Amino acid sequence: MAPPKIVILTGAGISRESGLHTFRDPDGIWARHRIEEVATPEAFARNPALVQGFYNARRAQLRDPAIRPNAAHDALAELDASWPEGRFLLVTQNVDDLHDRAGSRRLLHMHGELAKARCLRCAAISPAPGDLTPESACPECGGTGTLRPHVVWFGEMPIGMERIEAALAECDLFVSIGTSGAVYPAAGFVREVRHRADTLELNLEPSEGSHLFDEARHGPATQLVPAFVRETLARWG
Known part of the structure; x- marks a missing residue:
């Protein structure tokens, strides 16, 4: 069986432990x-x-x-490097470059x-x-x-929405990391996929949309994200 197609969304919470x-x-x-x-x-x-x-x-x-990438950024870069081509997309709401510096390549900065x-x-x-x-x-x-x-300022269209929507339409697993669940359109991604894909929230505390996810794990990103990546690679890597 082929590994799942994964879409990961990250927000400001993943960079907080880097000091931003x-x-x-x-x-x-x-x-x-x-x-x-x-x-x-x-x-x-x-x-x-x-x-x-x-x-x-x-x-x-x-x-x-x-200010440098933390263990959560590094773990997602490892997952990116290990996952089959065409089956992974990392979408970030963050305008910082910590994912880039960690080595993530299949990365889309939807807010610039x-x-x-x-x-x-x-x-x-x-x-x-x-x-x-x-x-x-x-x-x-x-x-x-x-x-x-x-x-991307308030009132402007996020970047790469066509690519994001295409990836969401095909994904088997959607993971939201460090987001408030308050900023649209990103906050609506889980609603788009929840009835046809597995959904997981990794956040310091429950987001506004936490109840929409199949599973929610709460705690520091530097602990939760590396653990998720280890589990995923052990199962499918």
Whole structure:
């Protein structure tokens, strides 16, 4: 019997143990910043310097040498490397690069990538590991004042939805890791697959949609995710 087709969704909880702030915790990022001021197209049009400064601070944290992939990121990279081609997709809501640095390759950043910029003039996507300002020039077309963070803001369509929907339509196992279950469309993925695929939640505490999963395990991601990967590879690897 062929190994199952797996779709894994990760959220901010998987990076929390690496030292990155989550967005929706009581002391998280959205508790200190108003969404409408820093995370919408209208906010960027109104005050690009404020928006760029907000994301520059996020990038600065990501550049901290203490911020590195943890055991959960490493375990998913191992599963990616071990699983048959065409039977695995890792979808992350996170804009950090910790999955990339851990070695995950079949990876889709549905909410964009913090260390990249997108040009509003030519649509080119370019590396942006450092600070951006309203005067930053696009490396492709040379336009100034045209670069925005390559992140999906509120009111915008997530990236790669056609690929995600196709993978969900065929998956045999859906695993949600470190997500609040409050952000759509990702929060609705379990509803799409729950009657035809096995579903598993791995989260520090029950998410808003925890009751929709066949099984839910609660605890630190650095413990739960490596254990899940070991079990999966022992059974199918």
